[in-house]
Amino acid sequence: MNSIGSRLTCIRYALVAGMATLFLATAWEVRGTIQRSELEHDFGSPAVRTMLASTVTISVDSRSTELGTGGGVLFMPSGTIITNGHVVDGATSVDIRRADGRHSQGQVVRRDPFTDLAVIQLVDPDIHWSPLQTGDSDRVQIGDQVFLIASSQLGGELRRGRITDLYPMQRDVRLIQTSIPIRSDEAGNALVNADGHIIGIVTIALTGSNSMASATAINSANDLVLSMVASPAPSFLQEVPNETPARSPVR
Structure with missing residues (x-):
């Protein structure tokens, strides 16, 4: 019995050790990916x-x-x-x-x-x-890492965050919600993915002046x-006919 108990104890230790090794390896890979992305998008990088x-x-x-x-x-x-x-x-x-x-x-x-x-x-x-290289905003997912290239009167700034939600709107327009803080004077800036490709044009129209950045998906913006x-109107400000936005979260 003691021999069997000892073997079971050894097996348990081996399983725990194996799971711990797998966890550490996975954590290192995830952390390594983030570190590479951070270095790649360092403010002073090309x-x-x-x-x-x-x-x-x-x-x-x-x-x-x-x-x-x-x-x-x-x-x-x-x-x-x-x-x-x-x-x-x-x-x-x-x-x-x-x-x-x-x-x-x-x-x-x-x-x-x-x-x-x-x-x-x-x-x-x-x-x-x-121009910035255009990404495919139809392929973005909740949880993806994104970056705000913030150009304002205070100078250029790079901010990092995640996609927190995706909203379909009328006229085949898609809105990308992020966890990146934004100031009221930063609307119109670029939202880019981890490859540095633009995936959205930041707007604060639906989130308020001091909130998290939302962006009109670049695939939606391109055609418009x-x-x-x-069809320009160079002599005066011409507007496309307005419609009431209607959105519901993508789940």
Whole structure:
């Protein structure tokens, strides 16, 4: 009996040791993945500098005499920029500041109140920029690691978080909810995945001025922005007909 008991004890110890080894190996692999991602997206890395170079800070004088600010993302090398519609609402002049401090004047082409997206065109696009590489926002999942490239009056900043929810809306538009804190002057910035590819345009329209960042999925934004570019209204601010947003969580 003692011999059998000793063998059972040895087996139990072996099982516990094996499970512990498996757990540590798994934990190391997960931690290693996160560490590699963090190093890859370090603020001073070439990848992050490239992303910052493709984002802008937008300052707007409006008919209400209030100065509005927000972020923007280069959509085309010709100087087409995506931002939030409320950032440029009523704009009489639009100043575009790059990460390197250079300024350009922009003109609102069109905006869509439903998605809160707007298109700005540089008046004199003599600077050729490289847009961010576009990711596939249809493939993102809850729990995915994401990054906010925040360009604002305070300078460039990189923030990390997770996708916490996905919301379908009308007109085949998808909203990505994240755990990344956002300030009111950071709407219109880029949400990117762990590969540095843009997957959304950040908006605060549905979350408030001091909350977690939501983003209009880039797959939803692409077609809409292309249609706005194809049908511009350069002499005045033209809006796509508004619809009441309706959303329900994807479970």
